[in-house]
Amino acid sequence: MTKDQQLRYSRHMIMPEVGAEGQERLNKARVLCIGAGGLGSPAALYLAAAGIGKLGLVDFDDVDLSNLQRQILHGTKDVGRKKLDSARDRLRDVNPTIEIQLHEARFTSANAREIVSAYDVVVDGSDNFPTRYLSNDVCVFANKPNVYGSVFRFDGQTTVFAPHLGGPCYRCLFPEPPPPGSVPNCAQAGVLGVLPGIVGTIQANEAIKLILGVGEPLIGRLLYFDALKMKFREFNLRRDPQCPVCGDSPTITKPIDYEQFCGVAMDELPTVSVSELKQKLESKESFQLVDVREPMEYEIANIDGAKLIPLGELPDRMSELDRERLTIVHCHSGQRSAQAVKMMREAGFTNVFNLDGGIARWSDEVE
Ligand SMILES: [Zn+2]
Numbered sequence: 001m002t003k004d005q006q007l008r009y010s011r012h013m014i015m016p017e018v019g020a021e022g023q024e025r026l027n028k029a030r031v032l033c034i035g036a037g038g039l040g041s042p043a044a045l046y047l048a049a050a051g052i053g054k055l056g057l058v059d060f061d062d063v064d065l066s067n068l069q070r071q072i073l074h075g076t077k078d079v080g081r082k083k084l085d086s087a088r089d090r091l092r093d094v095n096p097t098i099e100i101q102l103h104e105a106r107f108t109s110a111n112a113r114e115i116v117s118a119y120d121v122v123v124d125g126s127d128n129f130p131t132r133y134l135s136n137d138v139c140v141f142a143n144k145p146n147v148y149g150s151v152f153r154f155d156g157q158t159t160v161f162a163p164h165l166g167g168p169c170y171r172c173l174f175p176e177p178p179p180p181g182s183v184p185n186c187a188q189a190g191v192l193g194v195l196p197g198i199v200g201t202i203q204a205n206e207a208i209k210l211i212l213g214v215g216e217p218l219i220g221r222l223l224y225f226d227a228l229k230m231k232f233r234e235f236n237l238r239r240d241p242q243c244p245v246c247g248d249s250p251t252i253t254k255p256i257d258y259e260q261f262c263g264v265a266m267d268e269l270p271t272v273s274v275s276e277l278k279q280k281l282e283s284k285e286s287f288q289l290v291d292v293r294e295p296m297e298y299e300i301a302n303i304d305g306a307k308l309i310p311l312g313e314l315p316d317r318m319s320e321l322d323r324e325r326l327t328i329v330h331c332h333s334g335q336r337s338a339q340a341v342k343m344m345r346e347a348g349f350t351n352v353f354n355l356d357g358g359i360a361r362w363s364d365e366v367e
Pocket of ligand 1: 168170171243
């Protein structure tokens with residue numbers, strides 16, 4: 001270690017739990033951050049500062065102005081740049097002595113195993129189910145700990161999935177992803193900006209503990225954080241012997257690409273406007289109107305004549321609909337119904353449209 005490095009890490013090395021030996025371990029460690037967004041930002045910043053020898057980042061996105069409320073790796077001058085470029089510049093400034101490896105790609109079944117193989121610990125900062133399941137599965141296959149974090153509005157969750165060290169994996173808790181569109185994403189639900197800061201920092205903390213081999217890792221424990229009540233709660237998690245990936249007789253043995261849940265390109269789908277819908281209803285035109293929200297939402301408000309088929313039930317209930325007939329699908333704001341339209345087109349519906357803006361726009365502009 002150079003004199004500069006000794007100074008840089010002196011607050012670590014002075015602690016007997018770390019010492020020069022622990023710092024050497026950190027300097028030799030290889031950590032992969034999946035995502036350079038809300039969780040990845042604080043995680044990568046602290047991991048770089050701690051001197052993680054090789055820090056990998058997977059991301060393919062550009063910095064958007066709406067990211068800056070929480071993604072503290074990026075600044076206003078970075079809007080429009082690749083997140084990886086902006087992250088690299090910031091992390092190099094924090095610690096120029098570490099290696100920063102950029103993986104500019106979507107994390108998919110095609111590259112996941114290879115990317116993960118070059119690291120000791122994975123910090124999953126992804127915000128979507130396909131990536132979360134993929135990083136879980138690939139870490140189980142490779143016997144690497146997967147430091148998990150997720151945020152939603154004011155609530156955060158974090159744990160360490162490491163079946164090879166005794167705990168469960170993500171699939172022990174949730175064997176399969178929820179049906180597409182049934183869970184809102186960040187953009188739809190919102191998130192308090194500081195929340196990923198807290199959760200991502202805990203993820204960095206757990207990664208560092210795993211590398212040092214000190215303390216009690218969050219293996220088999222889920223830490224749940226409520227920012228409004230300012231309360232941490234802890235739940236014990238157990239490995240499920242029936243788990244499809246880490247169980248005693250696994251059925252999933254290679255990486256799977258689930259469909260992008262929130263990634264339907266809305267502009268590629270045929271849509272109708274609320275005023276067009278109003279016209280069709282008034283002229284008593286023959287068509288089927290399908291509401292894919294949940295029963296509770298339907299009870300609060302619905303459009304006259306709409307047939308309720310919650311999105312999660314749609315695959316099993318398509319036979320209730322006429323595939324040839326003009327069909328208009330709506331939900332609250334148009335996201336879930338976009339998923340529905342996509343599914344229905346794939347199932348052979350030839351004349352199906354998404355209601356632009358959903359019932360929310362309908363109530364604003366029509367009723
Ligand atoms: Zn499992």
